[in-house]
Amino acid sequence: MVEHKEIDDVSGVETTGHEWDGIKELNSPMPRWWLGILYASIVWSIGYWIVYPAIPLVDSYTTGLFGYSSRAEVASEMDSVREAQAGHIAELRSASLEQIRTNPDLLEFALAGGRSAFNVNCSQCHGSGAQGFSGYPNLNDDEWLWGGTLDEIQYTIAHGARNEMDDDAHLSDMPAFLTDEILSREEIADTTQYVLQLSGGEYDAGAALQGAAIYDEQCAACHAEDGAGDNELGAPALNNAIWLYGGSAKAIAETISNSRSGVMPAWGGILDDVTVKQLAIYVHSLGGGQ
Numbered sequence: 113m114v115e116h117k118e119i120d121d122v123s124g125v126e127t128t129g130h131e132w133d134g135i136k137e138l139n140s141p142m143p144r145w146w147l148g149i150l151y152a153s154i155v156w157s158i159g160y161w162i163v164y165p166a167i168p169l170v171d172s173y174t175t176g177l178f179g180y181s182s183r184a185e186v187a188s189e190m191d192s193v194r195e196a197q198a199g200h201i202a203e204l205r206s207a208s209l210e211q212i213r214t215n216p217d218l219l220e221f222a223l224a225g226g227r228s229a230f231n232v233n234c235s236q237c238h239g240s241g242a243q244g245f246s247g248y249p250n251l252n253d254d255e256w257l258w259g260g261t262l263d264e265i266q267y268t269i270a271h272g273a274r275n276e277m278d279d280d281a282h283l284s285d286m287p288a289f290l291t292d293e294i295l296s297r298e299e300i301a302d303t304t305q306y307v308l309q310l311s312g313g314e315y316d317a318g319a320a321l322q323g324a325a326i327y328d329e330q331c332a333a334c335h336a337e338d339g340a341g342d343n344e345l346g347a348p349a350l351n352n353a354i355w356l357y358g359g360s361a362k363a364i365a366e367t368i369s370n371s372r373s374g375v376m377p378a379w380g381g382i383l384d385d386v387t388v389k390q391l392a393i394y395v396h397s398l399g400g401g402q
């Protein structure tokens with residue numbers, strides 16, 4: 113090495129002895145600031161390895177001086193959230209729906225829980241804004257199949273309707289008037305015109321008059337004489353323009369001919385009591401609660 117040492121005439125810096133086509137490489141030292149940062153990073157990383165979990169071993173890893181773990185941190189945060197909620201959840205469990213509704217603090221907690229449980233379990237059928245779809249009732253209005261008091265809503269959520277999951281599910285089925293050969297097509301067409309009259313739609317007066325007599329005989333027992341419906345039987349009101357299955361003459365005739373039998377699952381066996389309560393409070397708050 114030593115014999116190669118040579119001082120460059122122009123810069124006065126020693127060369128490395130490497131030479132290509134007469135061009136020689138200067139042996140300039142690394143800048144001090146650069147070396148400073150390099151050494152500082154080495155010291156920092158050694159400190160880091162000692163203090164924090166760092167080096168993978170065969171089936172574990174070095175845990176560091178303080179045993180820090182981001183998982184444990186999340187777990188302890190979750191624990192403290194659960195602890196903070198535990199008080200409220202215990203209160204919800206023992207309070208009646210009416211007590212929850214009138215206690216602003218509990219109400220806020222129940223609504224938040226109800227909203228998130230609704231998004232997870234109910235929105236696929238009832239829509240994310242609970243606006244419903246054909247066959248799946250809108251839960252924002254004050255038109256109820258099975259009743260809109262807190263207790264009725266809780267019952268419907270817990271037991272559902274026409275399902276095989278719960279012996280206490282709401283039952284009651286509208287007959288399929290054509291399939292079951294109770295009414296002829298003409299009679300159904302006439303009754304359809306009367307239902308349109310009841311609901312305030314456009315109708316054929318002659319046919320509706322015929323239909324009125326059939327309605328009184330075949331339908332009033334469930335839908336009431338004036339078409340107001342019956343929450344005991346899950347029979348919707350027919351004297352307004354809110355339709356579960358559609359209000360065109362075609363849709364109404366289809367409902368009368370073949371019946372519909374909407375199925376709502378029973379959530380009592382799937383969700384815990386407190387969640388069902390929170391859902392009842394939430395649905396009741398959507399606008400149609402009685």
Ligand code: HEC
Pocket residue numbers: 229230233234235236237238247248249251255256257258259265268269273346373374375376377379391395
């Ligand atoms: C698989 C689809 C489905 C899911 C999921 C579902 N529902 Fe329903 N729900 C229905 C149907 C269908 C009806 C109408 C039943 C009928 O025709 O009698 C209904 C009716 C209701 C009613 C009664 C409305 C009234 O007018 O009386 C309430 C309240 C209700 N659902 C709440 C919920 C809640 C809360 C959830 C989530 C925990 C939920 N539903 C999940 C299908 C569903």
Ligand code: HEC
Pocket residue numbers: 257284285286287289303304307326327330331332333334335345346347348350354355356357358364367368372373374375
């Ligand atoms: C045994 C009781 C019962 C009788 C009798 C009955 N219905 Fe119904 N009706 C119901 C029920 C329950 C529903 C709701 C079905 C569902 O939710 O799937 C319904 C739904 C309807 C609907 C759908 C309303 C909407 O919002 O889409 C119409 C229309 C209707 N009935 C008309 C009639 C007419 C007309 C008759 C007589 C020819 C009749 N019903 C007889 C129980 C009855």
